[in-house]
Amino acid sequence: MKADKISEAVVRRLPVYLRYLNELHKREVTTVSSQELGQKLDLNPAQIRKDLAYFGDFGRKGIGYDVVYLIDKIRHILKIDQQINVALVGAGNLGQALSNYNAYLKDNMKIVAVFDSSPAKIGHQINTLTVQPMDELRETVRQLHIRIGIITVPDFEAQRVADEMIESGIGAILNFAPTIIKAPPHIRIHATDFTTDLLSLAYYLENGKDDNENDDQ
Numbered sequence: 001m002k003a004d005k006i007s008e009a010v011v012r013r014l015p016v017y018l019r020y021l022n023e024l025h026k027r028e029v030t031t032v033s034s035q036e037l038g039q040k041l042d043l044n045p046a047q048i049r050k051d052l053a054y055f056g057d058f059g060r061k062g063i064g065y066d067v068v069y070l071i072d073k074i075r076h077i078l079k080i081d082q083q084i085n086v087a088l089v090g091a092g093n094l095g096q097a098l099s100n101y102n103a104y105l106k107d108n109m110k111i112v113a114v115f116d117s118s119p120a121k122i123g124h125q126i127n128t129l130t131v132q133p134m135d136e137l138r139e140t141v142r143q144l145h146i147r148i149g150i151i152t153v154p155d156f157e158a159q160r161v162a163d164e165m166i167e168s169g170i171g172a173i174l175n176f177a178p179t180i181i182k183a184p185p186h187i188r189i190h191a192t193d194f195t196t197d198l199l200s201l202a203y204y205l206e207n208g209k210d211d212n213e214n215d216d217q
């Protein structure tokens with residue numbers, strides 16, 4: 001099945017499956033059933049079987065899924081069977097923390113370059129990376145085959161940085177700034193908004209019980 005036909009909801013669940021399958025593999029578990037996956041990941045086993053059936057018939061009745069085979073297949077579908085190089089722009093508090101966080105390395109995602117516009121940050125060392133000036137973005141993206149960009153600049157600078165990333169050839173952006181990025185349709189933007197998540201949590205904290213009661217009426 002072609003990747004562009006997989007629904008967004010399925011694509012978002014695949015990394016969840018992968019994380020748990022990697023954990024099973026580390027524990028030398030060789031097979032897993034959709035029931036076990038469902039229980040562990042709090043998902044409906046029928047949904048899991050349906051998701052995985054998108055990619056062919058892997059499951060064997062009574063035995064379940066072969067963990068290594070499934071890991072390979074999902075990595076292939078997510079295109080992380082090859083290293084995906086990532087650039088981060090905005091070497092402030094959040095940018096430095098993300099650049100130091102290397103848990104995505106095992107899934108072949110690697111921040112290979114960090115950029116900032118501030119002379120106070122340029123030349124600063126974050127682990128093995130040296131913060132580069134923005135005028136090196138385009139050439140570095142080309143040389144290192146960078147495919148994904150992470151934006152950790154203030155909200156009022158985010159669109160400008162996104163435009164520069166897109167002009168440099170980056171095809172997908174993860175935006176941490178609390179602003180909506182406009183981009184051509186072929187550019188994929190994912191936003192992660194910590195503040196709105198926190199605000200909506202506060203609402204449920206106060207209203208969760210009442211809401212449930214209302215649902216029953």
Ligand SMILES: NC(=O)c1ccc[n+]([C@@H]2O[C@H](COP(=O)([O-])OP(=O)(O)OC[C@H]3O[C@@H](n4cnc5c(N)ncnc54)[C@H](O)[C@@H]3O)[C@@H](O)[C@H]2O)c1
Nearest residue numbers: 090091092093094116117118152153154155157176177194
């Ligand atoms: N710190 C957090 O916990 C947190 C959490 C969620 C979201 N955010 C969001 O992430 C973004 C960064 O937050 P922060 O706390 O790291 O800010 P920060 O001020 O510490 O860092 C921002 C960095 O971006 C750089 N910058 C500004 N304009 C730029 C440009 N045009 N090109 C390149 N670099 C530029 C600055 O020089 C600075 O180093 C903000 O939009 C913030 O709302 C932060």
